[in-house]
Amino acid sequence: MTSDALKVPAVALGTWAWGDDGRPGDGHFGSRWSASGLREVAERARSNGFTLWDTAAVYGMGRSETALAQALAGQDRGAYLLSTKFTPQIAGDGDDPVADMLEQSLARMGTDHVDLLWVHNPADVARWTPPLIPLLRSGRVRHVGVSNHTVEQLALADRLLGEAGFRVEAVQNHFSLLHRDPERAGLLDHCREHDVRFFAYMVLEQGALTGRYGPARPLPEGSGRAAAYNGVLHRLQPLTERMGAIGEDRGASAAEVAIAWALAKGTTPIVGVTKAAHVDGLARAREMRLTAPEIAELETLADAADVDTRGWWERGTR
Numbered sequence: 499m500t501s502d503a504l505k506v507p508a509v510a511l512g513t514w515a516w517g518d519d520g521r522p523g524d525g526h527f528g529s530r531w532s533a534s535g536l537r538e539v540a541e542r543a544r545s546n547g548f549t550l551w552d553t554a555a556v557y558g559m560g561r562s563e564t565a566l567a568q569a570l571a572g573q574d575r576g577a578y579l580l581s582t583k584f585t586p587q588i589a590g591d592g593d594d595p596v597a598d599m600l601e602q603s604l605a606r607m608g609t610d611h612v613d614l615l616w617v618h619n620p621a622d623v624a625r626w627t628p629p630l631i632p633l634l635r636s637g638r639v640r641h642v643g644v645s646n647h648t649v650e651q652l653a654l655a656d657r658l659l660g661e662a663g664f665r666v667e668a669v670q671n672h673f674s675l676l677h678r679d680p681e682r683a684g685l686l687d688h689c690r691e692h693d694v695r696f697f698a699y700m701v702l703e704q705g706a707l708t709g710r711y712g713p714a715r716p717l718p719e720g721s722g723r724a725a726a727y728n729g730v731l732h733r734l735q736p737l738t739e740r741m742g743a744i745g746e747d748r749g750a751s752a753a754e755v756a757i758a759w760a761l762a763k764g765t766t767p768i769v770g771v772t773k774a775a776h777v778d779g780l781a782r783a784r785e786m787r788l789t790a791p792e793i794a795e796l797e798t799l800a801d802a803a804d805v806d807t808r809g810w811w812e813r814g815t816r
């Protein structure tokens with residue numbers, strides 16, 4: 499009953515960092531950004547054909563959705579796709595918390611529908627999947643995806659939607675050179691076999707795999723990502739240096755090599771862009787083809803780093 503199949507660009511754009519207030523060191527990312535800078539990001543994305551935006555009600559408790567709407571103001575609503583998330587952990591206690599959270603997201607984004615609504619994590623699949631059905635029927639939600647779910651949880655959500663003629667069309671999980679559990683646990687194969695699009699989040703490990711940060715230049719002091727990664731940056735150096743060298747041969751950066759690696763795995767990376775120049779990098783990564791020996795070498799270096807980069811929100815996700 500889903501009106502048409504989900505069609506997405508090669509790379510999606512993430513806006514978790516837009517939930518911070520843009521001051522250096524503040525919030526989870528601590529990146530400096532401004533409203534005019536984000537408008538430039540949105541315009542550069544439009545002109546490069548990157549039209550799918552990923553946000554969540556929980557990012558800055560609505561601030562990311564608001565900042566995204568402001569950045570996209572003036573663009574034709576039909577020219578871009580919005581994806582946001584229902585986060586069970588912040589569900590209200592009304593009769594229909596899923597619809598309520600969606601309505602608040604729609605109001606912040608100034609739109610009457612989202613192209614893709616994610617269930618942010620698998621708190622209780624049997625409870626939170628059925629309320630999606632009336633939203634799909636009404637057109638408020640065009641497509642549904644699940645995030646941080648295992649193969650079994652994905653299958654259950656898909657069966658529950660299937661009873662009403664809908665399906666789970668997309669999965670969004672952590673997948674990077676440093677975190678390859680979705681491949682090892684068969685989730686990538688499962689998605690490929692069932693025609694479910696796999697979106698890889700944190701392919702840059704929140705900056706740790708960009709080559710921009712290292713022991714001599716740590717992630718912004720006081721930010722959440724600094725707490726998560728600064729202690730292991732020295733172990734990532736052989737990997738990021740090799741990524742930088744592979745990129746240099748192609749006029750690209752280490753970050754773009756990380757994105758190209760995720761593309762080579764058949765995934766759709768969601769990259770958290772904070773600067774217009776990042777969008778130029780996505781365009782280069784989209785064209786880059788890593789060789790099989792390069793991919794194997796990068797994965798060997800990633801394994802040698804021996805770091806666990808799972809986020810605190812990832813519980814039993816493989």
Ligand SMILES: NC(=O)c1ccc[n+]([C@@H]2O[C@H](COP(=O)([O-])OP(=O)(O)OC[C@H]3O[C@@H](n4cnc5c(N)ncnc54)[C@H](OP(=O)(O)O)[C@@H]3O)[C@@H](O)[C@H]2O)c1
Binds near residue numbers: 511553702703754
């Ligand atoms: N479903 C979930 O549970 C979940 C969890 C995490 C993320 N996500 C989604 O996935 C998106 C991506 O993850 P993320 O934003 O956490 O981390 P990420 O994409 O791994 O890293 C983002 C950071 O990398 C830097 N960067 C981005 N593009 C770059 C480029 N082309 N070249 C160099 N540096 C670049 C920026 O840091 P600087 O600002 O320091 O330059 C940016 O803040 C999120 O925004 C969110 O939409 C979903």
